[in-house]
Amino acid sequence: MKQLLTFIKKEFRHILRDTRSLLVLLGLPIVQLLIFGFAITNEVRNTSIAILDNSKDEVTQNIITKIESSQYFDIDRTISTSDQIEKAFKTGKIKVAIVFQQNFQEELLHLNKAQVQILADATDPNQATTLTNYLSSILMDYQTELNQQNKLPFTINTEMRMLYNPQLKGAYTSVPGVMGMILLLISTMMTSIAIVKEKEFGTMEILLVSPMKPWLVVLSKVIPYFIISMINVASILILSVLVLELPIQGSLLLLIGITTLYLLCALSLGILISTVTNSQLAAMLISLLGLMLPVVMLSGYAFPIANMPTVLQIISNIVPAKWYIIMVKGVMIKGVGIAGIWKESLVILGMTFFFLLVSVKRFKVRL
């Protein structure tokens, strides 16, 4: 036990000596959470729109005012012909355009029908759909206002409720996602590199010939990084509650419990990577190039898993972040208890054991 403590102390000295790395390790999750909590949002705001008003009457003017005051759109007033619209789309100056037919007001009020066309830049199909929906609903609102005097018979009044996130804040998806990503990537990287580094320098041999058991050597390397990760968890949670105003609905203890489990999983993945590589570059390639995009894209953070093709839905099961994000959403936002997330925690636990088992098999006492 005393030996282990000495080893842990040595590890800590290494870490504390390198202030730059320590700064990155502790500061990075905070910066990332803030950037992503505020910047990564699919809420539409200030999108450039071009308006081609072929009618220029009172009604179109009213609609334009409505669009302008919606804060979703910024009207680009330099564009007034269809040629210009085409050019603006090509250079990416505008994302959406709206075209009113000639004699809009006259036909609307006398023929009861007038046409308007929405053009969207579908390079990003998702954004195009969202923008078209927003514009349509502004137009529909205007129509309803217009028709308020003569009420239609047989009307269904729909009441809409947004559960859990009534203001549709982006932080509700970004905080669990960012937690899943940052904790996994940074913990995996830290451990894999710390162990491989000793291999690369040849100091691992010195450690292995010491009277310490090999697994204790590894453990003493993991513990300091586990502590750093826990500090990161604390700062992420404090920030998301205080700055991003995301309340923790469920039990804080449970949240910390599942996060600890998740960290252990990430650390054992790091150990596994360190047993299969010999250089820091290789460890870095696996833990950054190999993990970053799969974790972002298959964890359900960037794209909903339910929409993926079946093969990818199956593959997504091996991404630990997927299970963790489900649990965090459950505990933090929905406020479910252990009964709602025991399956996911078992999966993470299983993964942790699997990583450790393979590492033990691959671990060579002689280099």
Next chain:
Amino acid sequence: MRILYFLLRKEFLQIFRNKLILRMIFIMPVLQLIILPNAANYEVKNITLSVVDHDHSEYSKKLINKFTSSGYFKLANISDSYEKALEIVEKDVADLIVEIPSGFERDLIRENETKLMIAANAISGQTAGLAVSYSNSIVREFNNEVRVEWIQLPRINQQPTIEITNSNWFNPRMNYKYFIVPGVLALLVTLVGYILTSLNIVKEKESGTIEQLNVTPIKKYQFILGKLIPFWILGLVVLSLGFLVSFIIYGIFPEGSFLLGYLFAAIYLIAILGFGLFTSTFAETQQQAMFIAYFFMMIFVLLGGLFAPIENMPDWARYLTYINPVSYLIEVMRMLVLKGSGFWDLLNHFIVVIVFAVVFNGLAILNYKKTT
């Protein structure tokens, strides 16, 4: 010139000696490019539905039927109370609740007005927004059908209606792959180039071999060039493989000039490699370089415009993307593949990326000290 030649030879020997790393550099990006873009799909289909029908009338059945046959919704559960349906949502079995009150049909016909309640799981605001707008249009359609049934036709169109038509430019079939594949390729090339260079010089520092290079008459710029060129060639190979995969697997071929895209990516690579080398001259240990690289990569990747539209970001984040090289590459790739933009449309992007290349490599040369 001879000095540079020897430096390049040394660098290539080192690269080809490590087969494991060489394999990783080529296989991982190709594999990811084949698999990952398929995950990208925001098209909301099969929204799971929980129905609470208190009315059990002909109309309520018709309405439910309209929901399930629309292609957007999938009936996952039928509950007898709203509370039970909420539990179902909590368990992630359903994402949308439609509650039909008792007397739905009777009120609609006799009182001319009836109520309907729809609740959506809004943790992901975007999915919820789409789900709600789809259900709105289904209800509106159903409502119109009821009216047609009860009112003589000519009376219906008495109200002014705005007819909305919409068209989606550049990608009329709304193919998400066209949008995501170029972006993923851009990210992978960036990751490979940046990781390799950011660890390179610092490795020589760590193992002490940099001293041997320092005492030779190699000029600073020659040293940086000797590091830059090999990785530039590697990066171009990865890029070409990526183009090949996008063409073979996804049938994507730049509508604009192919060469233009290649040229842009080649200049971009010089910029990103320069940034990597700068990181490497700055860091003291490989570990440090890695953490710094991780920091920038994470921000470059997530603020690059691939996962969330740049237009939606707050102003300060939008200014940040101006100094994010990745966002330029992603945008140019997209403009070429989808919009068929020409050189003059891309002129600004070219200028910016050339400035990046000069600045980053300049910093790397300046920051590389021949004395330790």
